[in-house]
Amino acid sequence: MKQQLESIQKQAMEKLAQASDLKELEELKVAYLGKKGELTQILKGMGTLSPQERPIIGQLANEIRGSLEEGILSAKNRLTRELRNERLKAEVIDVTMPGKMRPVGKKHPLTTVMDEMKDFFLGLGYEIAEGPEIELDYNSFEALNIPKNHPARDAQDTFYISENVVLRPHTSPVQIRHMMSNTPPIRIICPGRVYRSDTVDATHSPVFHQVEGLVVDKGVTMGDLVGTLQAFAKAIFGENSRIRLRPHHFPFTEPSAEVDVSCWGCDCSGCRICKGEGWVEILGAGMVHPNVLRECKIDPDIYSGFAFGVGVERITMGKYGIDDMRLLFENDVRFLKQF
Ligand code: DAH
Secondary structure, three states: HHHHHHHHHHHHHHHOOOOOOOOHHHHHHHHHOOOOOHHHHHHHHHHOOOOOOHHHHHHHHHHHHHHHHHHHHHHHHHHHHHHHHHHHHHOOOOOOOOOOOOOOOOOOHHHEEEEEEHHHHOOOOOOEEOOEEEHHHEEEEEHOOOOOOOOOOOOOOOOEEEEEEEEEOOOOHHHHHHHHHHHOOOEEEEEEEOOOOOOOOOOOOOOOEEEEEEEEOOOOOOHHHHHHHHHHHHHHHHHOEEEEEEEEOOOEEEEEEEEEEEEEOOOOOOOOOOOOOOEEEEEEEEEHHHHHHHOOOOOOOOOEEEEEEEEEHHHHHHOOOOOOOOHHHHHOOHHOOOO
């Protein structure tokens, strides 16, 4: 029996040393010390021993039980320690590692310039009016006093969807829509996309942006137009900017003018931006033609108005020194992130 006990101890100790997880350890504990465990089984056979042997074996059995319990405890400590070390290793965080790049988007330069224009006119009390990009020929030309034989109506300039429907070639039809459904006083800007049948090159694109302006009220004069555009130029191109008006012709305004701003690159002494001119053309404007007011059921004997149309691409390119319009539409982030 003594040999049996010693071999159980030896075997148990070996197994304990090899136990690789807490579950296995628990199973070993049951296998040796449990009610039906090997050690317990042997102790049950003690009754067959002689009275001399009994205390000796009893003592040995207790010692073995004690040492098994100790062995289990130390195996448990070992396994817990190993488990913790493994977890710590797996959870290691290197705080010096570079973080994940999350690129931050930016406003497109066209949007920035549009927003600046909107801010300026909203500050003066204008409202924003919008209209459809697919527009009637009537709103785009007819009502704007552009006669049937006008070159702007040529299919070479305008995209026709049908005989009476076009992709709007300018934002001026929004004036018509607004005047048709509102009464003066009117103070609006109409920002939006416009289309022309142009081939893409450094200064042309079949789609571009305009901001139209319209003011109609009693006693509106050319002086109001000039003052407004002067303030606009200062807001967009800087405090030192001045404007000049050159006589021009638009069918929907009379008189009409093209408006230049003093070059922000050289203050009129001539540079690359103004191509040596000293001035840069930024928009078309004029006093709303009486025919246009009449068409919109506004009496030109009571009311007068001014209107202007700004090309957003041209201003954006001028402001930022961009020399090719295609850059504004290709959306190469290497280009866009500079702004
Ligand atoms: N519609 C003109 C164009 O696309 C721009 C323009 C000029 C608009 C004069 C106006 C204006 O309202 O008064 O070229």
